[in-house]
Amino acid sequence: LSPDGRRLISRGIGLNPDRWRPLKRRSATIAYPSILSVNVADLVFHEPGAFASRTAYGFIDTTGTFVAPPVYAAAGSHVTGRALVHCSGFRGFVDRAGEFVVPPRYKRVLPYSDSAAAVQRFDLQYQFLDLSGRQIAGGKTWRWVDQFVDGLAPARVGEEGEPYGFIDKHGEWVMPPSYDRAFGFTEGVAPVARGDEWLFIDRTGAVQGKIERPWIALQLSDWPSSRECLTCIMDEKKSEWPSREGLFTFQKSGKYGYVNHGGEVVIAPEYAAARPFSEGLAAVKLAGSGDTVGFIDKTGTLVIPPQFPWASDVSHGVAAVRIDYERQGFVNRQGEIVIDSLAKVRPFSEGLAPVAIDQERLEREWNLSDPLGGPVWGYINGEGTFVIPPQFRDAGPFSEGLAWVRPLERPLVPAPPGGSKR
Numbered sequence: 376l377s378p379d380g381r382r383l384i385s386r387g388i389g390l391n392p393d394r395w396r397p398l399k400r401r402s403a404t405i406a407y408p409s410i411l412s413v414n415v416a417d418l419v420f421h422e423p424g425a426f427a428s429r430t431a432y433g434f435i436d437t438t439g440t441f442v443a444p445p446v447y448a449a450a451g452s453h454v455t456g457r458a459l460v461h462c463s464g465f466r467g468f469v470d471r472a473g474e475f476v477v478p479p480r481y482k483r484v485l486p487y488s489d490s491a492a493a494v495q496r497f498d499l500q501y502q503f504l505d506l507s508g509r510q511i512a513g514g515k516t517w518r519w520v521d522q523f524v525d526g527l528a529p530a531r532v533g534e535e536g537e538p539y540g541f542i543d544k545h546g547e548w549v550m551p552p553s554y555d556r557a558f559g560f561t562e563g564v565a566p567v568a569r570g571d572e573w574l575f576i577d578r579t580g581a582v583q584g585k586i587e588r589p590w591i592a593l594q595l596s597d598w599p600s601s602r603e604c605l606t607c608i609m610d611e612k613k614s615e616w617p618s619r620e621g622l623f624t625f626q627k628s629g630k631y632g633y634v635n636h637g638g639e640v641v642i643a644p645e646y647a648a649a650r651p652f653s654e655g656l657a658a659v660k661l662a663g664s665g666d667t668v669g670f671i672d673k674t675g676t677l678v679i680p681p682q683f684p685w686a687s688d689v690s691h692g693v694a695a696v697r698i699d700y701e702r703q704g705f706v707n708r709q710g711e712i713v714i715d716s717l718a719k720v721r722p723f724s725e726g727l728a729p730v731a732i733d734q735e736r737l738e739r740e741w742n743l744s745d746p747l748g749g750p751v752w753g754y755i756n757g758e759g760t761f762v763i764p765p766q767f768r769d770a771g772p773f774s775e776g777l778a779w780v781r782p783l784e785r786p787l788v789p790a791p792p793g794g795s796k797r
Contacts, residue, residue: 432449434450434473463479466484467480488524489526491522501519512542512545517542518531529557539567584637622634645662665681684700685697690723691722693707695728718749722772751767
């Protein structure tokens with residue numbers, strides 16, 4: 376489908392997304408950009424007069440109304456009014472109405488940050504675009520970059536093993552390539568490697584603290600998790616070693632701990648896995664805890680004993696958790712289960728959480744049935760009340776008032792008398 380959801384599109388030859396070709400099929404005029412494709416056999420009616428793909432994502436507002444039709448192979452959250460989308464293996468960005476601001480012509484893209492987006496071309500070179508999709512940073516390219524934060528971004532011109540530095544939005548080196556490795560800035564500090572040390576530098580390049588190099592960064596992708604728990608499954612992930620609430624996670628000899636910006640170990644490395652702090656708590660896994668997750672405070676005190684197969688960061692005072700292998704829900708800061716009996720959950724964002732219920736609860740509470748057996752996603756508030764009824768096959772967090780969702784393949788139907796026999 377085209378971005379407005381009204382035209383069928385198909386793959387053509389070439390990679391120019393601005394080429395549109397008129398076609399005729401069964402007396403209907405079809406226009407399409409040569410870069411996009413959709414399998415006609417996978418099309419189903421989503422609403423009168425429009426098509427939607429069974430695997431397509433779109434965007435809704437907080438009333439549950441589609442503001443951009445479900446026509447994308449994958450979609451991420453909005454940042455500065457722009458959301459990354461995938462179309463036939465190509466990436467681009469759309470605005471709040473679902474219109475392409477950056478056509479899908481890139482191999483990889485990072486979400487907008489500091490009003491700029493890093494995009495990777497198919498020659499594997501990176502460049503930066505502004506909010507209108509125009510090149511910035513002097514139109515220069517790099518072999519590797521990360522996101523801009525406060526006007527600076529780590530970059531590398533050569534191949535892996537070449538030095539890293541930091542550039543400004545004019546593409547000029549503010550800190551010339553001299554580091555063995557570099558991560559982006561968070562909370563005013565960036566971790567960089569030089570020789571046998573990790574250095575924590577400020578925006579001038581001054582060293583605030585250091586730790587020995589054998590200690591390695593803990594990246595967020597290292598956290599053992601399930602697909603349901605991720606904050607936004609469609610966002611491209613930057614290479615990050617984030618500081619949260621003044622602390623970095625680190626790993627030494629296979630165990631994880633926390634160090635401050637001055638390089639002082641605040642919580643010794645004794646955990647099998649550890650997440651960054653959020654709202655004063657961090658999810659950790661203790662060695663010998665049976666592969667379950669608990670929470671510590673910033674003194675390292677265990678405030679919620681390990682008991683959950685997985686858990687998210689704390690958001691809005693609660694954490695999304697798997698309670699057991701049949702139920703998911705939310706726990707408060709004391710470890711008390713405050714919302715229960717859900718099939719799948721994702722963390723709260725902007726006051727709402729995407730959650731899914733199973734077929735039994737859908738029939739019992741909504742007198743509806745999913746022809747494909749569920750689970751079905753909707754959105755709840757902090758009291759656990761549905762404010763957007765279950766009606767989606769997949770759903771992501773709200774960001775800037777919009778959330779990505781995937782509609783059901785078939786409409787819900789009235790529940791059969793006596794319940795489903797599935």
